[in-house]
Amino acid sequence: xxxxxxxxxxxxxxxxxxxxxxxxxxxxxxxxxxxxxxxxxxxxxxxxxxxxxxxxxxxxxxxxxxxxxxxxxxxxxxxxxxxxxxxxxxxxxxxxxxxxxxxxxxxxxxxxxxxxxxxxxxxxxxxxxxxxxxxxxxxxxxxxxxxxxxxxxxxxxxxxxxxxxxxxxxxxxxxxxxxxxxxxxxxxxxxxxxxxxxxxxxxxxxxxxxxxxxxxxxxxxxxxxxxxxxxxxxxxxxxxxxxxxxxxxxxxxxxxxxxxxxxxxxxxxxxxxxxxxxxxxxxxxxxxxxxxxxxxxxxxxxxxxxxxxxxxxxxxxxxxxxxxxxxxxxxxxxxxxxxxxxxxxxxxxxxxxxxxxxxxxxxxxxxxxxxxxxxxxxxxxxxxxxxxxxxxxxxxxxxxxxxxxxxxxxxxxxxxxxxx
Amino acid sequence: xxxxxxxxxxxxxxxxxxxxxxxxxxxxxxxxxxxxxxxxxxxxxxxxxxxxxxxxxxxxxxxxxxxxxxxxxxxxxxxxxxxxxxxxxxxxxxxxxxxxxxxxxxxxxxxxxxxxxxxxxxxxxxxxxxxxxxxxxxxxxxxxxxxxxxxxxxxxxxxxxxx
Numbered sequence: 001x002x003x004x005x006x007x008x009x010x011x012x013x014x015x016x017x018x019x020x021x022x023x024x025x026x027x028x029x030x031x032x033x034x035x036x037x038x039x040x041x042x043x044x045x046x047x048x049x050x051x052x053x054x055x056x057x058x059x060x061x062x063x064x065x066x067x068x069x070x071x072x073x074x075x076x077x078x079x080x081x082x083x084x085x086x087x088x089x090x091x092x093x094x095x096x097x098x099x100x101x102x103x104x105x106x107x108x109x110x111x112x113x114x115x116x117x118x119x120x121x122x123x124x125x126x127x128x129x130x131x132x133x134x135x136x137x138x139x140x141x142x143x144x145x146x147x148x149x150x151x152x153x154x155x156x157x158x159x160x161x162x163x164x165x166x167x168x169x170x171x172x173x174x175x176x177x178x179x180x181x182x183x184x185x186x187x188x189x190x191x192x193x194x195x196x197x198x199x200x201x202x203x204x205x206x207x208x209x210x211x212x213x214x215x216x217x218x219x220x221x222x223x224x225x226x227x228x229x230x231x232x233x234x235x236x237x238x239x240x241x242x243x244x245x246x247x248x249x250x251x252x253x254x255x256x257x258x259x260x261x262x263x264x265x266x267x268x269x270x271x272x273x274x275x276x277x278x279x280x281x282x283x284x285x286x287x288x289x290x291x292x293x294x295x296x297x298x299x300x301x302x303x304x305x306x307x308x309x310x311x312x313x314x315x316x317x318x319x320x321x322x323x324x325x326x327x328x329x330x331x332x333x334x335x336x337x338x339x340x341x342x343x344x345x346x347x348x349x350x351x352x353x354x355x356x357x358x359x360x361x362x363x364x365x366x367x368x369x370x371x372x373x374x375x376x377x378x379x380x381x382x383x384x385x386x387x388x389x390x391x392x393x394x395x396x397x398x399x400x401x402x403x404x405x406x407x408x409x410x411x412x413x414x415x416x417x418x419x420x
Numbered sequence: 421x422x423x424x425x426x427x428x429x430x431x432x433x434x435x436x437x438x439x440x441x442x443x444x445x446x447x448x449x450x451x452x453x454x455x456x457x458x459x460x461x462x463x464x465x466x467x468x469x470x471x472x473x474x475x476x477x478x479x480x481x482x483x484x485x486x487x488x489x490x491x492x493x494x495x496x497x498x499x500x501x502x503x504x505x506x507x508x509x510x511x512x513x514x515x516x517x518x519x520x521x522x523x524x525x526x527x528x529x530x531x532x533x534x535x536x537x538x539x540x541x542x543x544x545x546x547x548x549x550x551x552x553x554x555x556x557x558x559x560x561x562x563x564x565x566x567x568x569x570x571x572x573x574x575x576x577x578x579x580x581x582x583x
């Protein structure tokens with residue numbers, strides 16, 4: 001019996017020839033990540049352990065991105081504390097405002113994650129790096145502290161669900177729609193404690209940016225990680241960025257899966273997830289009349305250059321509806337610059353959008369676009385839980401960037417076709 | 421370890437955003453976090469929870485964010501244990517790591533109502549509903565996780581191994 005990618009990566013990092021689902025292993029870590037919300041707690045816990053130095057100054061990344069630029073005094077104090085920790089421990093990869101980006105857009109861009117890695121991050125969307133063929137998973141602050149101290153973490157080897165995507169992608173249907181459709185099918189705990197593996201001809205032809213979007217939302221199905229086998233598209237992205245050697249792991253033909261699920265994507269239309277769970281998905285044609293107050297385009301899910309290009313394609317020469325606030329967040333400074341070079345930022349501003357420096361901002365109801373009681377936002381973000389973007393009685397609808405841009409123009413949730 | 425308390429009951433997919441909304445994440449002080457615990461799902465909770473109380477919920481408790489602030493706020497609010505059909509993966513890990521007892525036991529979830537008085541023997545996994553006079557057996561933890569629990573959490577466990 002062969003092994004899946006996840007099993008191979010775990011075996012290699014645990015110094016074993018073979019591992020099986022259910023087995024508990026201690027594995028070496030290639031990178032440990034934290035942000036401005038989770039790192040302060042990790043620093044406190046790290047100090048309790050009583051180990052002087054971090055395991056490797058080059059293998060820890062700290063990215064203040066949630067409440068930056070610091071939204072209030074408390075947030076400023078939190079960032080100050082982790083900045084001082086990074087200085088004291090000589091952590092190389094501390095990304096200050098202005099050099100930073102949303103962590104899950106930034107780390108792959110900087111070549112800090114490569115195929116075959118094991119990465120733990122004190123942020124649930126760490127699973128994004130599965131798109132590079134890395135085992136990347138969210139953990140909490142105490143695990144981050146222990147990871148920084150020892151360079152190791154314990155893992156339960158997960159069972160893997162294989163998803164096979166076949167058929168032809170329709171216009172305006174993206175990686176976001178595939179993952180929303182999948183979550184709608186299996187539910188928010190459909191992959192609980194399990195690894196998801198995205199495969200098939202549709203994935204093989206999918207761009208890196210769209211792959212990141214898919215892996216990013218594995219956690220919204222409860223998944224431990226969402227992996228895509230590294231191929232030529234991956235290696236093209238990685239070459240010139242990678243700061244370390246990489247290893248490509250492929251699942252064996254006779255690997256054992258807990259489940260294999262096949263989708264014909266030909267009939268999948270752009271998806272919208274209704275409040276208050278990402279599994280409440282509907283095709284755009286079944287949305288009905290949903291008026292919106294805000295449209296948010298960006299985040300670790302959809303803040304990459306291709307996402308901005310799609311939004312600009314829709315918004316070019318048009319205006320947002322008068323009553324709508326359109327807020328656009330490029331994922332990193334590099335993406336922001338690229339969008340400027342391509343003239344996308346001008347298109348956005350001419351359309352009436354507010355364009356922001358990279359931040360998690362409104363996605364988690366932090367700042368920069370909070371909703372009042374009774375307000376509704378369409379968003380290219382990843383969660384639509386109660387109160388996620390502001391008041392507990394506000395609503396978030398999740399979509400791809402094309403639908404979010406079109407909806408900003410129409411003032412209600414519509415298909416891109418309706419505004420072109 | 422024996423626990424006894426009154427039950428607060430919730431449904432499926434209680435996410436970390438309703439356990440501790442992001443608007444309060446600009447602090448990591450457990451006491452301040454506890455003041456807003458469960459605020460967006462039950463605004464009566466924080467003011468009325470008593471030391472030792474127990475949360476009982478259905479599937480996928482703690483889904484969403486990796487914020488350890490969620491189990492920290494629950495523990496700091498005085499909650500002694502959480503029983504659920506299942507826990508989201510990161511919450512599960514975080515709870516074990518910070519020493520908040522959690523138990524997976526679907527039979528107990530069905531057999532316990534809001535306000536019931538419940539007693540738990542954490543070591544054996546035996547859950548007694550004193551109000552109804554019934555008893556349930558939760559899934560035992562794998563030996564390795566039990567070691568972390570016995571050490572009082574991951575930090576103590578790592579500390580003991582390092583010295």
